[in-house]
Amino acid sequence: MADTDLQLKIEEYLEEIGTLKEQVEGVRKEEKLKAAKEWGARLKASKEEFERKLKEVVGGGGGGKEVETLKAQMVEWQAATAKQFLSAKNLNEGIKLKLEESEKKGEELRKEGEEKERDIEASMDEIGALKERLEGKEGEVKRLREGGEKEKEANGEMDAILAAVAAVAGVATVAGIVQLQKSISEKDAELKSLSDANRDKNARLEQLTKSLGEKEAELSSLNLSIAASNSSTCEKDALLAQLQKSISDKEAELKSWNDESGEKDALLAQLQRSISEKDAELSSLNQTLAASSLSTGEKDALLAQLQKSIGDKDAELKSYSAQLQSLTSENHTQLQSHQQKIQSLVDENNQAKETALKDCKDMTLRATAAEDQLNKINEAMKVLQEEYTKCKIDLSKLQTSSSTGSDGQHRQLEEAKNMVNLLTSKNGNLEETVKALRSQLEHSREENEAIAERLERERVDSAVKEVKNKRIGVVVKEERLQQGAEPQAQPPSHSSSPSLSDKLNIAHFEGILNKMAEKIDALTVSPPPTPNQPLPPPPYPADDDISNTELLKKITNFLDASFSPTTSTLNTIKTKVEENGGKFDPLAMTLTDVIVKKVDELKQANSSASKEPVTVDMSGFEEKIVERIESLRVNSAGPATSLVKSQSEPIPNDESLKIIQDLKLKLEEKEMQVKGKEEDVVRHTEIMTKELHRFNKALGERDEAICGLKEELSAVKERSGPVDEVALKVVREELAKERAEKKAVRKAAKEMQRRVEALTKELEAIKALQRQHGSGSGGATTVTDGGAGAGSGGEESEESSEKKKEEEKKAKFMEERRQMMERAKEKKRQEKREREMEENGGGGEDDRKPAAVPTTPAVEDSKPKAVEKKSADVESERERERDRSDSRNAATTTWREETDHHPLPPFGLDSPVISHLLTSWTSDIQKVQYLRLYLQCLADYNREVPVTFPKGLTLLGLTEEVKDGFLTLVVPMLQGRSDGVGVKVFSRLGEKGDDDEEEEGGGADDDEENRVVYDLKLRIVRDGGVGGGDEKDAGLASPASQPQAGGAGAGGGAGGGAGAGAGAGGGLKDRIQQRLIEARAKGGT
Structure with a gap:
C-alpha cells in the first residue's frame, strides 16, 4: 500500500510539473505575442514616419541632401527590419522545436507512468494472493488452538509465512522505492535538461527583447518560472523524505508484529482496514487521474489554439513584410524619378549656359570681323582720298593747258570736265552710302558688344572705348574728305538694322570706289593697261572733227567698260555667298540691273544714232545721269521694291517730307496708345491688389468668426454636457461650407494673380513693340517711296488692331460663358430650394422658419447667452445668410x-x-x-x-x-x-x-x-x-x-464663388447657432 501511495504522489508531482511547464509556455507565448504586437505597432509607426518624411521631401523640395539622407535612413531601417524579422523567425522556429521536444518527453513520461501502474497492479495481485494464504493459515491456527499438540507447529508455520510475507513485502517495497528513486532521478535529469533548454531559450528571448526594448519583463517572468520550479523540487524532496520515513515506520511496525505474535489477529484486522482505506484512496486517485487527463485535453486544445494564433500572427507578419517591401519599392521608384527630374533640370541648365556662352562667343567673333571690315573701309577711303586729290590736280593741269589750245581741244576739255564732275558727284554719293553703311556696321557692333557684356564686362568696356575713339577718328576723316571733295553735299541720315547683306554692300561699294578711281586715273593720265584687265581706249580723242554720235558711242563704251567689272564682282560675291549658305541682298542686284539697263539704253541710242545722225544735248544727258545716280543714292538704304519703282518715276522731296511727317504722327499716336495702355494696366493692377487685400481681410474676419464660434461651442459643452450627434453634424456641414468658401476665395485670388501676370506680360510686349518702333523710326526718314514707308507702319497697326479684336472676342466669349454658368447655377439653386420645400412638407416660406424650442428647464439652462441675445432677429438673418450662401455655392x-x-x-x-x-x-x-x-x-x-x-x-x-x-x-x-x-x-x-x-x-x-x-x-x-x-x-x-x-x-x-463679402463671418456664426437651436429642439422632443 505504501508503494501505491508513493506512486500516486509521484504522479501528482509529475502532473504539477507538467502544469508548471504549460504555465511557463503560456506565459512565454503571451510575452511573445505581446512583443510581436509591439513590434508591429513600431513597424506601423516607423512606416507612418517614413511616409511623413517622404511627403515633406517631395512637397517641400528639400533638395539632394535631404533625399540622400532619407535614402540612407531607409537603407538602415530596412536592414534593422530584416534583422528583427530574422531574429523573430529564428525565435519562432526555436519555440516550435522546444514544444515538439516537450511533447515527446511528455509522451515518454506518460508511458513510464503506465508501466509503473502495471508494476504496482502486479504487486497488488501478489499481495492479494498472500492475503488469501494468510486467511487460510488463520483458519488453521484456529483449528490448531483446539488441539494443544499442533499449536507449536502452527506457530512455526505461521512465523514462516509471516517471514515470507515480510520478505516479499520488503523486497517489493525496496525494489519499488529503488525504482521510484531511479525514476525520480531520471525525472530530475530531464527537468534539468528542460531547465537548460529553457535557459537557452531565455537567452534567445533576452536577445530579442534587447532589440525590442522588453528585456526587463522577460527576465522577471523567467525568474518567476525558475523560482516556481525550484519550489516544486523542494516540495518533492520533502515528500520523498516523508515517504521514506513512513516506510521505515511500517518496517518497524512489521518487526514489532513479528515480535508480538499475540497481536497477530489485531494486526491482520488493522491490515485489512488499511487495505480498504488504500483501495478507497486508489479509487479517488484514479478519479483524480481521469480529471487530470481531461484537463490535459483542455490544455492540449488551448495549446493548439495558441499555435493557431501564432500561425495567424506569422501570416500577418508576412503580410506586413510584403506591404513593407512594396512600399519600399514604390518609395525607391519615386526617389529614382525625382533624381532623374533633378538630373534633367541640371542638364538643361548646363545646356542653356553652354548655348548662351556659345552665342556670346559668336557675337564677339562677329564684332571682331566687323571691326576688321571697318579698318579695311578706312584704308580704302584713304586710298580714294589720294586718288581723288590726284584727279583734281590732273584736272587743274588740263584746265591750265586748255587756255592755249584750239576750239576743238577746248570743247573736248569741257566734255572731259563734265564727265569728271559726273564721276565726282557719283563718287561723293558712293562715299555717303559707304558712310551710311559704316554707321549700320557700328550699330551692329554695339549690339554684339551689349550681348557679350554679360560675360566679360570689363574687357567689353575697354573695347567700347577703343571703338568710340576709332569712330570719332573715322567721322573726322569723313568730314575732312567731304569738305575737300564736295562741300555742297548733304548726306542723308540712315539708320537701319545691320545684316549680312550690309556687309556685302560695303565690299561691293568699296570695289565700285576702286574702279571709279581707276577710271578717273585713266581719263587724266591714261596709264598702260594691265594684263589681267585692259582698260578701254580714251573716250575723248584728239580729233577736232568728232561728231556727237561718236561722242555718245564713246561714252556708252566707257560706261560699259566701267560697270562690267562691277557686274562680274557682284556675280562673284553672290556665288560665294550662296556657296556658304547665305542669301544675297537684292539691293546690290537691283543697283547693278539699273546700271546695266542704262548701259543698254545708251547702246540702243548709239545704234540708232549710227543709222541716223542725231544731235544730242550733252547738258541734258548729264542732268539725267546725275538725277538717276541721285535716286539710286537716296534709295540705297530702302527696300528693293522702292528702288525698282524709282527707276521709272522718282519721288519729289516734298512728298518724302510728307511721308516722314505721317510716319512721325503715327509713331506719336502709337506712343500715346502705349502710354494709355500702360496707365490702364497700372490702374487695373492697383484695383486687383486692393481686391486681393479685401479678400484677405474677409478671410481674416471669417477665421476670427470661426474661432469665436469654437469658443462658444466649448462654452456650450461645458454648460450643457455632451452635444448630440445632430448638432455636431450641423456644425460639420457649416464648417464644410465655410471651407468651401475659403477655397473659392483662394481660387479667385489665384485667378487675379494670373490675370495680373498676363497683364504684366502684355505690358512687356507693348514696351518691346515700342522699342522696336523707336529703333525703326530713324530708318523710316530716308524712305522716299510712300508705299514702302507707310506699309510697315500700316501692317503693324493692322496687326495690333487684329490682336485687339481677338482680345475683344475672347473677352466677349468669357463674359457669355460666365453668364451661362451663372444661369446654370441659379437654376440648380432654384431646384434645390424646391426639393427642400418638398422634403419639409410642401410648405412655402413657413417651412424655412426655425422649429419651436421647448421650454423645459434643461433646454433653457443649456441655451448659450449669445443665442439668447440674437434670437430676436434670427429668422431674418438666417434667410439673408441662406440666400447669400446660395449665391456663393453651386x-x-x-x-x-x-x-x-x-x-x-x-x-x-x-x-x-x-x-x-x-x-x-x-x-x-x-x-x-x-x-x-x-x-x-x-x-x-x-x-x-x-x-x-x-x-x-x-x-x-x-x-x-x-x-x-x-x-x-x-x-x-x-x-x-x-x-x-x-x-x-x-x-x-x-x-x-x-x-x-x-x-x-x-x-x-x-x-x-x-x-x-x-x-x-x-x-x-x-x-x-x-x-x-x-x-x-x-x-x-x-x-x-x-x-x-x-x-x-x-x-x-x-465650392462657392469668389464674391464673399467682409461681413460673412458674423452671418455664419448666427446661422450655425440657429442650426444648434433647431437640433436641440428636435433632440428635446
Whole structure:
C-alpha cells in the first residue's frame, strides 16, 4: 500500500510539473505575442514616419541632401527590419522545436507512468494472493488452538509465512522505492535538461527583447518560472523524505508484529482496514487521474489554439513584410524619378549656359570681323582720298593747258570736265552710302558688344572705348574728305538694322570706289593697261572733227567698260555667298540691273544714232545721269521694291517730307496708345491688389468668426454636457461650407494673380513693340517711296488692331460663358430650394422658419447667452445668410441609388480590362492600388469582411464611360456574397474642380467646357441595414476633377464663388447657432 501511495504522489508531482511547464509556455507565448504586437505597432509607426518624411521631401523640395539622407535612413531601417524579422523567425522556429521536444518527453513520461501502474497492479495481485494464504493459515491456527499438540507447529508455520510475507513485502517495497528513486532521478535529469533548454531559450528571448526594448519583463517572468520550479523540487524532496520515513515506520511496525505474535489477529484486522482505506484512496486517485487527463485535453486544445494564433500572427507578419517591401519599392521608384527630374533640370541648365556662352562667343567673333571690315573701309577711303586729290590736280593741269589750245581741244576739255564732275558727284554719293553703311556696321557692333557684356564686362568696356575713339577718328576723316571733295553735299541720315547683306554692300561699294578711281586715273593720265584687265581706249580723242554720235558711242563704251567689272564682282560675291549658305541682298542686284539697263539704253541710242545722225544735248544727258545716280543714292538704304519703282518715276522731296511727317504722327499716336495702355494696366493692377487685400481681410474676419464660434461651442459643452450627434453634424456641414468658401476665395485670388501676370506680360510686349518702333523710326526718314514707308507702319497697326479684336472676342466669349454658368447655377439653386420645400412638407416660406424650442428647464439652462441675445432677429438673418450662401455655392444634385442588375463578367479584377478602367479614371498609382485592394476584399467571397473595414467609398470625377464601366463590370463582382454582406451603389452629377478650371483658361472649346462628370458611392450593407457612417467613407478623387469642398463623403459639395463679402463671418456664426437651436429642439422632443 505504501508503494501505491508513493506512486500516486509521484504522479501528482509529475502532473504539477507538467502544469508548471504549460504555465511557463503560456506565459512565454503571451510575452511573445505581446512583443510581436509591439513590434508591429513600431513597424506601423516607423512606416507612418517614413511616409511623413517622404511627403515633406517631395512637397517641400528639400533638395539632394535631404533625399540622400532619407535614402540612407531607409537603407538602415530596412536592414534593422530584416534583422528583427530574422531574429523573430529564428525565435519562432526555436519555440516550435522546444514544444515538439516537450511533447515527446511528455509522451515518454506518460508511458513510464503506465508501466509503473502495471508494476504496482502486479504487486497488488501478489499481495492479494498472500492475503488469501494468510486467511487460510488463520483458519488453521484456529483449528490448531483446539488441539494443544499442533499449536507449536502452527506457530512455526505461521512465523514462516509471516517471514515470507515480510520478505516479499520488503523486497517489493525496496525494489519499488529503488525504482521510484531511479525514476525520480531520471525525472530530475530531464527537468534539468528542460531547465537548460529553457535557459537557452531565455537567452534567445533576452536577445530579442534587447532589440525590442522588453528585456526587463522577460527576465522577471523567467525568474518567476525558475523560482516556481525550484519550489516544486523542494516540495518533492520533502515528500520523498516523508515517504521514506513512513516506510521505515511500517518496517518497524512489521518487526514489532513479528515480535508480538499475540497481536497477530489485531494486526491482520488493522491490515485489512488499511487495505480498504488504500483501495478507497486508489479509487479517488484514479478519479483524480481521469480529471487530470481531461484537463490535459483542455490544455492540449488551448495549446493548439495558441499555435493557431501564432500561425495567424506569422501570416500577418508576412503580410506586413510584403506591404513593407512594396512600399519600399514604390518609395525607391519615386526617389529614382525625382533624381532623374533633378538630373534633367541640371542638364538643361548646363545646356542653356553652354548655348548662351556659345552665342556670346559668336557675337564677339562677329564684332571682331566687323571691326576688321571697318579698318579695311578706312584704308580704302584713304586710298580714294589720294586718288581723288590726284584727279583734281590732273584736272587743274588740263584746265591750265586748255587756255592755249584750239576750239576743238577746248570743247573736248569741257566734255572731259563734265564727265569728271559726273564721276565726282557719283563718287561723293558712293562715299555717303559707304558712310551710311559704316554707321549700320557700328550699330551692329554695339549690339554684339551689349550681348557679350554679360560675360566679360570689363574687357567689353575697354573695347567700347577703343571703338568710340576709332569712330570719332573715322567721322573726322569723313568730314575732312567731304569738305575737300564736295562741300555742297548733304548726306542723308540712315539708320537701319545691320545684316549680312550690309556687309556685302560695303565690299561691293568699296570695289565700285576702286574702279571709279581707276577710271578717273585713266581719263587724266591714261596709264598702260594691265594684263589681267585692259582698260578701254580714251573716250575723248584728239580729233577736232568728232561728231556727237561718236561722242555718245564713246561714252556708252566707257560706261560699259566701267560697270562690267562691277557686274562680274557682284556675280562673284553672290556665288560665294550662296556657296556658304547665305542669301544675297537684292539691293546690290537691283543697283547693278539699273546700271546695266542704262548701259543698254545708251547702246540702243548709239545704234540708232549710227543709222541716223542725231544731235544730242550733252547738258541734258548729264542732268539725267546725275538725277538717276541721285535716286539710286537716296534709295540705297530702302527696300528693293522702292528702288525698282524709282527707276521709272522718282519721288519729289516734298512728298518724302510728307511721308516722314505721317510716319512721325503715327509713331506719336502709337506712343500715346502705349502710354494709355500702360496707365490702364497700372490702374487695373492697383484695383486687383486692393481686391486681393479685401479678400484677405474677409478671410481674416471669417477665421476670427470661426474661432469665436469654437469658443462658444466649448462654452456650450461645458454648460450643457455632451452635444448630440445632430448638432455636431450641423456644425460639420457649416464648417464644410465655410471651407468651401475659403477655397473659392483662394481660387479667385489665384485667378487675379494670373490675370495680373498676363497683364504684366502684355505690358512687356507693348514696351518691346515700342522699342522696336523707336529703333525703326530713324530708318523710316530716308524712305522716299510712300508705299514702302507707310506699309510697315500700316501692317503693324493692322496687326495690333487684329490682336485687339481677338482680345475683344475672347473677352466677349468669357463674359457669355460666365453668364451661362451663372444661369446654370441659379437654376440648380432654384431646384434645390424646391426639393427642400418638398422634403419639409410642401410648405412655402413657413417651412424655412426655425422649429419651436421647448421650454423645459434643461433646454433653457443649456441655451448659450449669445443665442439668447440674437434670437430676436434670427429668422431674418438666417434667410439673408441662406440666400447669400446660395449665391456663393453651386448646388449639387442629390444621390440616386443604382438598382439595375448586370450579369457577372467572365473575368476577375486582375483582368487588363479592369486595369484599363482604373487607369482611365486616374493616373495616381496610390489611388489605383487602394481602390484595387478595397474591391478585392469585397470580391473575395471566401474572406470575411472585417468589422473595422470602411463602410463606404466615394469616387469623384468619373466620366460617363468610366461610370458605366464600374456599374456593368465591377459592381456585379461585389454583389455575389452569401454571408449577408451586400453593396449598394449611389450616383450623382459631379462638378469640375480647381484643376479643370485652371487648365481650361479662356481658350477652352465648348466640348471641354460641357464635359459631364459623375460621382459614385459604394455602401456596404449587412443583413439588410447600412453599416457605418459618413466618417467611415474613404474618399477618392480623380486628379482631373478634385472636389472644391475638400470632403470625400456623401455631403461633399462644390465650392462657392469668389464674391464673399467682409461681413460673412458674423452671418455664419448666427446661422450655425440657429442650426444648434433647431437640433436641440428636435433632440428635446
